[in-house]
Amino acid sequence: MRRDKKEGFFLKARARPIIEISSFYRGCRASMQGPNEVPFRFGPPVAVTTCSIMFQDITTLLLDPQAFRDTIDLFVERYKGKNISVVAGIEARGFIFGPPIALAIGAKFVPLRKPKKLPGEVISEEYVLEYGRDCLQMHVGAVEPGDRALVVDDLIATGGTLCAAMNLLERVGAQVVECACVIELPDLKGRERLHGKPLYVLVESH
Ligand SMILES: O=P(O)(O)OC[C@H]1O[C@H](OP(=O)(O)OP(=O)(O)O)[C@H](O)[C@@H]1O
Numbered sequence: 001m002r003r004d005k006k007e008g009f010f011l012k013a014r015a016r017p018i019i020e021i022s023s024f025y026r027g028c029r030a031s032m033q034g035p036n037e038v039p040f041r042f043g044p045p046v047a048v049t050t051c052s053i054m055f056q057d058i059t060t061l062l063l064d065p066q067a068f069r070d071t072i073d074l075f076v077e078r079y080k081g082k083n084i085s086v087v088a089g090i091e092a093r094g095f096i097f098g099p100p101i102a103l104a105i106g107a108k109f110v111p112l113r114k115p116k117k118l119p120g121e122v123i124s125e126e127y128v129l130e131y132g133r134d135c136l137q138m139h140v141g142a143v144e145p146g147d148r149a150l151v152v153d154d155l156i157a158t159g160g161t162l163c164a165a166m167n168l169l170e171r172v173g174a175q176v177v178e179c180a181c182v183i184e185l186p187d188l189k190g191r192e193r194l195h196g197k198p199l200y201v202l203v204e205s206h
């Protein structure tokens, strides 16, 4: 790790930025011209020894208020005026990015939660993760037929979570307009599980 006077901490990780607006992402972009690694300030992927994955951590982004704001603004810029009526955020890290986007574009926010968290009547979808199985639930009545939905999460890996989220929304008659994540792990080919549904990401990490 090195410290840059203007930009703060840079942490090395393999990542390829797709767009650049925030100064947070500018460091990544500039380094794309370099041969190998780029400075990527989401923190280094952390090895999780119990299940042998490299964990991509978005909490370093949250420590930089300007970068966090710019990240939200990138999504808002893309989705404002698109007639999106519901932003569905996936527990837990989709709850960080989803609500500010929903407020800014004037959509309702619907949390898609892990089992036994929602107090009302729910519908459920099970799915397989990079490191186990899980289930998402949504309150019955929160999303209505004809709602235009944006699904928000921090990261797509195998795509199982986004796929389950889309299934929940489509089962109640909503139209999923797009899925939006900060990070994609393209090597895991999660996009292929989205049945052609558009996915918008800010950075890829290999
Ligand atoms: O594309 P996938 O292979 O489905 O994986 C992506 C999901 O995994 C992570 O959440 P996790 O299930 O670890 O839950 P957490 O946010 O509660 O930690 C991440 O925040 C995504 O929701």
Ligand SMILES: Nc1ncnc2[nH]cnc12
Pocket (backbone or CB within 6 Å): 053, 054, 055, 056, 057, 130, 155, 157, 158, 185
């Ligand atoms: N490698 C990873 N890092 C962070 N969150 C994840 N969710 C699934 N895979 C992940």
